[in-house]
Amino acid sequence: MSAHQMLKVFVTRRIPQEGMKILQKASMCDLSLWDSDEPVPRAELLKGVAGAHGLICLLSDKIDTEVLDAAGPNLKVISTLSVGFDHLAIDEIKKRGIRVGYTPDVLTDATAELTVALLLATARRLPEGVEEVKNGGWSTWKPLWLCGYGLSGSTVGVIGLGRIGLAIARRLKPFGVKKLLYTGRKPKPEAEEVDGEYVPLDTLVRESDFVVVSCSLTPDTQGLCDKTFFGKMKKTSVFINTSRGAVVNQEDLFEALSSGQIAAAGLDVTSPEPLPTNHPLLTLKNCVVLPHIGSATYSTRGVMSELTANNLLAGLTGSEMPSELKM
Ligand code: NDP
Ligand code: DGY
Numbered sequence: 333m334s335a336h337q338m339l340k341v342f343v344t345r346r347i348p349q350e351g352m353k354i355l356q357k358a359s360m361c362d363l364s365l366w367d368s369d370e371p372v373p374r375a376e377l378l379k380g381v382a383g384a385h386g387l388i389c390l391l392s393d394k395i396d397t398e399v400l401d402a403a404g405p406n407l408k409v410i411s412t413l414s415v416g417f418d419h420l421a422i423d424e425i426k427k428r429g430i431r432v433g434y435t436p437d438v439l440t441d442a443t444a445e446l447t448v449a450l451l452l453a454t455a456r457r458l459p460e461g462v463e464e465v466k467n468g469g470w471s472t473w474k475p476l477w478l479c480g481y482g483l484s485g486s487t488v489g490v491i492g493l494g495r496i497g498l499a500i501a502r503r504l505k506p507f508g509v510k511k512l513l514y515t516g517r518k519p520k521p522e523a524e525e526v527d528g529e530y531v532p533l534d535t536l537v538r539e540s541d542f543v544v545v546s547c548s549l550t551p552d553t554q555g556l557c558d559k560t561f562f563g564k565m566k567k568t569s570v571f572i573n574t575s576r577g578a579v580v581n582q583e584d585l586f587e588a589l590s591s592g593q594i595a596a597a598g599l600d601v602t603s604p605e606p607l608p609t610n611h612p613l614l615t616l617k618n619c620v621v622l623p624h625i626g627s628a629t630y631s632t633r634g635v636m637s638e639l640t641a642n643n644l645l646a647g648l649t650g651s652e653m654p655s656e657l658k659m
Contacts, residue, residue, distance in 0.1 A: 337360070338360065338361065338362040339360050339361055339362065339385040339386060339648050340361075340362045340364070340383055340384045340385050340386070340406070341355065341361045341362065341363050341364070341384060341385065341386040341387070341388065341644065341648075342364050342365075342366075342380040342381050342384045342386075342387050342388070343355070343363065343364070343365040343366065343388040344366050344371075344372045344377060344380070344387070344388065344389045344390060344393050345365075345366055345368065345369070345370075345371065345372065345390050346365070346366075346367060346368060346369055347388065347413055347637045347640065348633050348634045348636070348637035349634075349637075350634040350635070350637045350638045350641075351388075351413075351636075351637030351638050351639075351640050351641035352365075352637070352641070354638060354641035354642060354645070355388075355641050355644070355645075358645050360645075360648065360649070361386070361645075361648075364380060366380060371390070371392050371393065372393065377393060377399060377402075378398065378399065378402040379402075381399055381402050381403040381407075382402055382403065382404065383403070383404055383406055384403050384406060384407055385406045385407065385408050385409070385648060386407075386408060386409045386410075386411070386644050386647060386648050387403065387407065387409070387410045387411070388411050388412075388413065388640055388641070388644055389410060389411075389412050389413070389419075390412065390413050390414065391412065391413075391414040391416055391418075391419050392419070392605070393419060394419050395410060395419060395420045395421060395425070396421045396424070397421060397424050400421070400424055400425065400428060400430070407428070407430055408430060408431065408647055408648060408650075409430065409431045409432070409433065409643075409644055409646075409647025409648055410425065410430055410431075410432050410433070410647075411432070411433035411434075411640045411641075411643040411644035411647065412432070412433070412434050412435070412640070413435060413636055413637065413640045414434060414435060414636075415434055415435050415436045415439060415495075416548060416549065416575075416576060417432065417434055417657060418548065418549040418550070418576060418578075420432065422657075422659055425659070426659045431647045431653065431656060432656065432657040432659065433639075433640065433643025433644060433646070433647060433653050433654075433655055433656055433657070434643070434655055434657050435636045435639050435640060435643075435655060436495060436655055437495060437655075438632065438635045438636055438639055439626070439627035439632050439636060440495045440496050440499045441499060441632075442626065442627045442628070442629045442632040443496050443499075443574060443626035443627050444496055444499035444500045444502075444503055445503070446574065446600060446622075446625060446626045446627075446628075447496070447500045447544065447546065447572060447574045447600070447626065448500065448503045448504060450572055450574065450598040450599075450600055450620065450622060451483075451504075451542060451544065451570070451572050451598060452483075453598065453620055454570055454572065454596050454597065454598030454620045455480050455481045455482070455483070455542070455570045455596065455598075456480040456481075456482075457478050457479075457480045457596075457617075458620075459620055460478060460617050461478050464478070480596075481541065481542075481568060481570055481595060481596075483504060483507035483508060483509055483542070484507060484508035484509075485508060485510050486508075486509055486510060486511075486541040486542060487509070487510060487511040487512075487513060487539050487540050487541050487542075488501070488504055488509050488511070488512055488513070488540060488541070488542045488544065489513040489514065489515070489531075489536035489537065489539065489540030489542065489543045489544065490512070490513070490514040490515075490528070490544050490546060491514070491515055491516070491533070491536065491543065491544065491545045491546065491547050491556075492514075492515075492516055492545065492546045492547025492548065492553075492575065493514040493515075493516055493520050493522075493523055493528060493546075494516075494546065494547070494548070496546045496574070497514065497516075497544075497546035497547070498520075498522055498523070498525075498526065500544055500546055501514070501523075501526040501528060502525070502526055504542075505526050505527075511529065511539075512526050512527055512528045512529065513528070513529050513531045513535065513536045513539060513540060514528045514529070514530060514531070514536070515530070515531060515532065515533045515536045516530075516547065533556075534564065537561055537564045537565055538564050538565070538566075540565075540566075540569060541566065541568065541569050541570070542569065542570050542572065543565060543569060543570070543571050543572065544572045544573075544574075545557065545571075545572065545573040545574070545575045545579055545580075546574060546575050547575050547579065548575065548576075549575060549576035549578055549579055553575075553579050554578050554579065555578070555579070555580075555581050556579050556580075557571070557573070557579055557580040557581065557584075557585065558580075558581040558584045559581070559584040559587065559588075561584075562584055562585065562587075562588035562593055562594055563588075563593065565588070565593070565594045566594075567592060567593065567594065567595065568595050569594055569595055570594070570595055570596045570597070570598070571585070571588075571594055571596070571597040571598070572597070572598045572599075573597070573598075573599050573600065573601060574600040574601060574626050575601060576601050576603075577599070577601045577602040577603030577604070577605060578603045580599070580603070582602070582603060582611075582613060585597060585613065585619075586612050586613055586616070589613075589616050589618050589619055590616060595618065596618040596619065596620070597618070597619050597620070598619075598620040598621075598622075599613075599619070599620070599621050599622065600622045600623075600624055600625060600626050601624050601626075602621060602624075605623075605624055606623065607621060639654055639655060642654050643655055643656065
C-alpha cells in the first residue's frame with residue numbers, strides 16, 4: 333500500500349504483544365502508540381487522535397465529543413480493549429457513523445473466576461487472616477476468631493445475569509448454594525441452567541446472603557447500590573461488585589459497612605480508579621478492594637488484545653468485525 337493510502341491508527345497505551353503483532357503486520361496501518369503503561373494524558377490523546385482513521389482505546393480513556401471532534405471526519409472505527417463501553421459516548425459515536433469493536437466472551441471465564449475468588453476472600457476474611465499471621469495477631473486457635481460466612485445453603489442474588497453473571501452463577505452453584513436469584517431488565521431462558529429465579533431487585537436485595545453485581549454501567553444502574561439498597565440487605569450479607577465502581581454510592585457503602593448494616597464488601601472496581609490510598613473504604617477490615625483485575629490472566633489479556641486488533645482492522649476495511657457492538 334502506498335504511503336498516501338496508509339490509514340492512521342492511534343493506540344492509547346501499550347497493549348499485549350499479540351494485538352500489536354497483528355497491527356504491525358497489517359500493511360495498511362500507519363501506527364502511532366502512546367508507548368507507556370500509564371494512561372495517555374488528555375492533551376496527548378487529543379493530539380494523537382487528530383486525523384486518525386482508527387482508534388484503539390482502554391476503559392480508562394473517556395471517548396467523548398471533544399475526542400471525536402479532535403479526531404475529525406476520518407475516524408471510521410473505535411476498538412476498545414474491554415467488554416464494558418461506558419467510557420464511550422455511544423450516541424455521539426453512532427450519530428457520526430463510527431463503528432465500535434469490543435471484547436465480549438473472551439474475558440467471561442477470567443472475570444467470573446476472579447469474582448468467585450473475591451467473594452470467598454471477602455466472606456471468609458482471607459486478607460484479614462493473612463495480615464494477622466504476619467503481624468503476630470495469631471495467638472492460638474480460637475473458636476470465634478475470624479469467622480465468616482459460607483456459601484453452603486445460602487441464597488445468592490446476581491444483579492445482571494449476562495455473560496459474566498451467568499458464568500459466576502455456574503461457578504457458585506457447586507458450592508451448595510440453595511437458591512439463586514437474579515434481576516435485570518427481563519427474565520433469561522439461560523437462567524434455567526442454574527435454577528435461577530427472576531425476582532424484582534427489592535426481593536433480591538432483601539433475601540440474598542450474597543449480592544453479586546455484574547451488570548453493565550448505564551444511566552439506570554448508576555448509583556443503584558445506595559443507602560436504600562444497603563438498608564434492605566441482611567446484616568449478615570456480603571456485597572460483591574465486579575462491574576463498574578459507579579454502580580455503587582461509595583459513601584453509602586462506607587456507612588453500611590461501618591455501622592454493621594451489612595457484613596462485608598468485596599470490590600474489584602471503584603470510583604475513581606485508582607481509589608485514593610486515603611479513601612475511607614480502605615480503613616475498613618470488612619472491605620476487600622482489588623485494583624480492577626477481573627480479566628487479568630495472561631492468556632485472557634492476550635486474546636483481548638488480538639480481538640481488539642482484529643476488530644480495528646475489520647472496521648478499517650469495512651468488513652465484518654469479530655465482535656462489533658450493536659448500537
Ligand atoms: P452483558 O451485556 O452480557 O451483561 C450485562 C448485564 O447487565 C445484562 O444481563 C443486563 O441485563 C444487565 N443490566 C443492564 N441494565 C440493568 C439494570 N438496569 N438492572 C440490572 N441489570 C441490568 O455483559 P458482560 O456480562 O460481558 O459484562 C458485564 C459488565 O462487567 C461489563 O459491562 C463491565 O462493566 C464489567 N466487567 C468488569 C470486569 C472487571 O475486570 N471487573 C471485566 C469484564 C467486565 P439484561 O440482559 O436484562 O439487559
Ligand atoms: C472490561 O473489559 O470491561 C473490564 O472492565 C476489563 O477487562
